[in-house]
Amino acid sequence: MTPFPTMGKGGQGKAVVLKNVSQCKRPGIGLIRRWACASLLVAGMFPVAALPAPGPTPQEADFLARHWPGDTIPPQGPPPKDYTSLESSLSAADCGVCHPRQYEDWKTTLHSRAMGPGVAGQTVDMREEDPATARMCWRCHAPLTEQQPLLQRPADGRWVENPAFDAGLQHQGLTCAACHVRAHRRFGPPARADSEPSAHAGFNVQTAFGKSAFCAHCHQFPPGDYALNGKLMENTYNEWLASDYARQGVQCQDCHMPDRRHLWRGIHDPAMVKKAVTITVSGAQNPLKVGDTLAATIRVLNSGTGHYFPTYVTPKVFVRAQLTDASGETVAGSLREAIIGRETTPDLSREIYDTRIAPGDSVDIVYAHPLPRPGLQLQIEVRVEPDHFYERFYRGLLESGTPKKGRAAIEQALVNAQQSSFVIFEQTLLLDIRSMP
C-alpha cells in the first residue's frame, strides 16, 4: 500500500475535520446539522416484536451467573458412565461428528482462533512469569479448566501443573464446550421442532442462549474495570443496551448468529463491515472553476451495527480523499485523511481521541481543497484496519525483545495483523473544472 501521510504526522496530509453530525445531546454546535438521532433503521430490518425488557430475565441472569463463573469454568470431572467415548469428548471436531453445521461454521471464526499466535505467543511466556495474568487472558480466550496448563492450589495459592490439561483443546480457543458443556451436561437454546435429543442424555434448555447477556461475560468489562476517559475499555454490551436495537429486542445473536448459525462475523469481515455503515458523498457540484475551493462531504452513518462502529480500541477506519489527474497522480498536498476509531497510547494508559460512531449516529467528513487546474477528479476510499492497534503492539513487543518462547508466534501474529486490512468503499467523482475566461 502507498504510504500516505497520516493524521498528525507532518507533510502534506492534514487531518480532515471529523465532525459528529448528530449531537442530539449538544445541539447547535458550529456547522453541524442535527440529523438521524432518532431515525434508526432497525424497524425496517427486523420484525418488531412486543417489547420486552432488553436485559435477561431474573432466571436467565441467575443461570448466566452460574454458567460463566469467575475466571475459569470448573473441571468437567469424569463423564457419565453411559456416555460413549464420542459423547465424553470435549473436542470440537467430536461435537462436529453429530453437529457438522455448527462445526463447519465455527472453524471459520475468530472464536476458534482465540488461542491464535497473538494470544498464545504472549501467554506462553506469561504463564511462567505471571500465571495469574495468563489465567485472566484464558478467561475469555480458553475458558475451560481443561484448556489451562496451570491451576492455583486453593490451600497455599501456589501454581501447579493441571492434571486435566489438554493442549489440543487449548489450541481450539473458544471451543463448543466452553459455551455449551458444564459437568459433561449439554446446555442449549430451546430445541427446534424437528430436534431429536438422542445423544449425551439430551440437553438442558436455557433461553439465555438467545440473549445478548450470554455474550457479555467476554464482550463487556464489569463496572469498575479498566476504563479510559470514563469509558470502559470493553463496553459492547452496554453500548448495545443503550441503543434502539435493545429496545426493539434485536440481540447480538440476531446479527452475529443469524438462524443460529455459528458465524460471529465482525470487523475482520468485509461483507459484515459493508452492512455496518452507509456511506454517501454530497457537494462537489459540477461545473467548477479553477481557483475555487472544492467542498465535498462524506457522511458515514452507523446504519447496521448494534454498538459503536467500531466497538473496540483495536480497529481503525480510514476515510481518505484526494484530487488526482487523468493519469491517476495525486495533486500534491491534496490528500486528506480522517480516522474513525478510539485511539489510545500503545500502553493503553491514555485516550488520544474517540471518533467512533454510536448506533444510528453519523459523522460528516468535510473535504475542502482549492482546484489548481482542470482535468481532475476526487477519489474517495474507506479502508478498514481491523488490527491497527495490534500491528503496532506486536512490533513494539518484538523490538523490546520481550517475547522469549513466544517470539515466533508473535512474528506470525504481526504478519497476520498486517494482512487483515481491506477497502469497503471507493468512489471517483469526475470534476468538470473550467478555466477562468
Ligand code: HEC
Ligand atoms: C468465553 C468468552 C466469549 C464469549 C462467551 C463470546 N465471545 Fe465473542 N469473542 C471472544 C474472544 C476472545 C474473541 C476474539 C478472538 C480472537 O480474535 O482472538 C471474540 C470475537 C468475537 C467476534 C469477532 C470480532 C472481530 O474482530 O471480528 C464477534 C463478532 C463475537 N466475538 C461475537 C460474540 C457473540 C455475538 C457472542 C454471544 C453469542 C460471543 N461473541 C460470546 C470471546 C467470547
Ligand code: HEC
Ligand atoms: C473480557 C474478555 C477478554 C479478556 C480477559 C482478554 N481478552 Fe483478548 N480479546 C477479547 C476480545 C473480545 C477480542 C477481540 C476484539 C479485539 O480485537 O479487541 C480479543 C482480542 C485479543 C487479541 C487479538 C486477536 C488475536 O487473537 O490475535 C489478542 C492478541 C488478545 N486478545 C490477547 C489477550 C491477552 C494477552 C489477554 C490477557 C492479558 C487478553 N487478551 C484478555 C477478549 C478478552
Ligand code: HEC
Ligand atoms: C461463543 C459461544 C458458543 C460457541 C463457542 C458455540 N456455540 Fe453453539 N450456540 C451458542 C448460542 C448462543 C446458541 C443459540 C443461538 C440463538 O439462540 O440464536 C447456540 C446454538 C447451538 C445449537 C442449536 C442450534 C440450532 O440450530 O438449533 C447447537 C447444536 C450448538 N450450538 C452446537 C455447537 C457446537 C457443536 C459448537 C462447536 C463447533 C458450538 N455450538 C459452539 C453459543 C456457542
Ligand code: HEC
Ligand atoms: C453422538 C452424537 C452427538 C455428539 C458427539 C454430540 N452431540 Fe450434541 N446433540 C446430539 C443430538 C442428537 C442432539 C439433539 C438435538 C439435535 O437434533 O441437534 C444434540 C443436542 C445438542 C445441543 C442442544 C441443541 C438445541 O437445540 O439447543 C447442544 C447445545 C449440543 N448438542 C452440543 C454439543 C456439544 C458442544 C458437543 C461436543 C462437546 C456435542 N453436542 C456432541 C448429538 C450429539
Ligand code: HEC
Ligand atoms: C444490528 C446488528 C448488530 C447487533 C445487534 C450487534 N452487532 Fe456486533 N457487529 C455488527 C456489525 C455490522 C459489525 C461490523 C462492524 C463493526 O465492527 O463495528 C459488528 C462487529 C462486532 C464485533 C467486532 C469488533 C469491533 O471492534 O467492532 C464484535 C466483537 C461484536 N460485534 C460483538 C457484538 C456483541 C457482543 C453484541 C451484543 C451485545 C453485538 N455485537 C450486537 C452488527 C451487530
